[in-house]
Structures are given as structure tokens and as C-alpha cells.
Amino acid sequence: MNIANSGLYNTLFRKNYTFLGLVFAGAFGFEMFYDTRMNKLWDSINRGRQWKDIRHKYAEEE
């Protein structure tokens, strides 16, 4: 792969502001992904112990 005609390098990495923008956009996307995955993991580990799992036993619908 020649760096001069590599599209990824020229469009995103060459200018610092595009690189930084890519980093921040990546951080945003990564955070959403990571948070949802970790919440799912937490819920699966604590399945049956959280209020949202047992709410239907106690809460009376108005």
C-alpha cells in the first residue's frame, strides 16, 4: 500500500483537525457502544435481583 494514494491517510489522518475530529467522533461512538454493552453485561450478571426484574411482583398498576 502506497501512503501517497491511500484514501484513509489523505482524507482523515493527514490534517490534524480531521484526525482530532475522527478521534472525538470515535470516542463518542465507542462510549455509546461500551456503555450499552457494559449495562447489558451488568444486567445479565444480576438477572433477577434488580428492581426492574421484580417490579411486576410488587407494583400495582393504577
Added chain:
Amino acid sequence: MAPLTTASRAVARSSALRLATSTSSNAVATRAAISTSSALRDSSSASYSSPFKGESNSNKIPDFSKYMAKGSGGGNQLFGYFMVGTLGAISAAGAKSTIQEFLKNMSASADVLAMAKVEVDLAAIPEGKNVIVKWRGKPVFIRHRTAEEIDEANKVNVASLRDPENDADRVKKPEWLVMLGVCTHLGCVPIGEAGDYGGWFCPCHGSHYDISGRIRKGPAPLNLEVPAYDFPEDDKLIIG
């Protein structure tokens, strides 16, 4: 003066002599040292061997072709930037999350917020009656005022009051008067439907409040405080 100059000259002469003799002896010693060191160097150069075994010529550049990139090296550069960017993104997400969680930690939790509000059913309060509810550890007076009481509160000359306030500024709906039941003098709880002005009377030091909760007589400096409240529905009051 003369003895002093001769004495100083004698001292100078003797020191110069001493200096000369010492330098000459030093010179001899130095010469001896030089000769011994040169003799040493001569003997060691004869048995010198390079610690780099098998490399006869140190000017020869080693062959790095095994470690060099096969193409132009652009892929490696791209990979390097990609790794830097990825680490930067993860660090940025971590830094943002850290700050956010610290700030979230300082805000009130859901149970505290739930306790900070009181809901009152206004349909249960008949006209001309007081209700006292507890809100954040303090009593709150709710009075369903009659039309005559509203008129009475509006008739008062506001300029003559100690803490001038219009009745309209103290209520959201004229028939519902909501205020903190804490005397502004020293914090006692006033008694309802008492006092000279038909409103509240503080038994501790004799402050009289009118039907709008404004101070009229006695030591209290300010009107009874009005908390933040709202009517989400017609017959419902939320304090807080």
C-alpha cells in the same frame, strides 16, 4: 618604613625560591608520570583485542533488510496513526466519563428528589379551612380562602405594611394560600385562624399575620415565606 619594605622583599624572595624548587621537583615528577603512562600505553596496544567478536571492520553498516518494511512503509504509518487515534479516542471517552460521573455524584439522588416534593389533594380541603403538611421537615400552611378573605387581603394598603407585598404576588390562585409555617421572627409555628387580623398568630412572641400571611403586628420582620409550588391539575398541589 624601611625595615618593613626589606622584610617584605625578603619574604617575597624566599617564597619565590621555594616556588622554583617545588616546581622543578614537580616537573621531574610529571615527566616521570608521563613516561610511565606512555610505557603502559605502548604495552597495552600490543595485546588489544576488540570485544565485538567476529566483526573485523567496525565501519561496515549491518544489514537491516530483514527488519525493513517490504513495501513503501505506508501501511506501517497508517497502522501507527490508527493505533494513536484509537488510544486517543478511548482516553477521551474515559476522561469524559470520569468527569461526568464525578459531577453526577454531586447531584441529588432519586430518593432525595422524591422526598423533596409533597403532593396534596386539594379536593379534600373545604373552603375556609387550614391544612398543615410537612415538607422538608417544616410545616406548610395551605388555606382554602373564601371570597371575603381574598377581598380582605386585597383591600389592605400595601404601602402601610412592614414588608410590603401584594396579595397577588404571594399566591398563584387567590383561593389557595400556600406558605411556610415558620414565624420569621424566631422560627416558631404560628397558630391558624387566630390573631388580631384573622390570619395567623405566633404564640412565642406575639406576631400577628393577616389572611395573606403578611406580618401586621409584633416582632417578626418579614411576611411568612412562600415556597415553590405548582398546580399540575385542578385539584392537585405539588410543593417543592
